[in-house]
Amino acid sequence: MITILLVAVGGAVGAPLRYHLDQVVGRRTFPRGTLLVNVVGCFLLGFLVQTTSGPALALLGTGFCGALTTYSTFGYETVRLLEERRYGHAAANVAVSVVLGFAAALLGLGAGRMLG
Structure with missing residues (x-):
């Protein structure tokens, strides 16, 4: 329990932070806010799994990072770009999100290992 x-x-801390960052960074022609929170969340989760466990990981990893990041918004924004016939932006959103998210997770893991 x-x-x-x-x-x-x-989650109660991560979700409002995601909303605020998305509002500050904005969307314009590319969903930068979603990209930012997802990349930051990938780094943090990579770091956290190396440096915390048990209740702290539940609070910060599952709760905070889970609410901060958003795969559903990433999917929706990519579909929206496709519907607007902005195929290059849609492809870039997928490629950049996956590559930067993966790289951020690796950097987080490495940083956690260095401190752990």
Whole structure:
């Protein structure tokens, strides 16, 4: 039961932060806000799995990072770009999101290993 509460508390902080960052960074011609939160979340989760465990990982990894990042918005924004016939932007969104997310996770893991 305590783990569920920790996940909820982490999510209660991560979701509003995601919303705020998306509003600050904006969308314009490319969904930069979603890209930013997803890449930051990949780095943080990589770092956290190397440096925390148990309740802290539930709070920060599952709760906070889970609410901060958003695969559903990434999917929706990519589909929206396709519907607007902005095929290059849609392809770039997918490629950049996957490559930068993967790289950020690797960097987070490496940074966590260095400190752990």
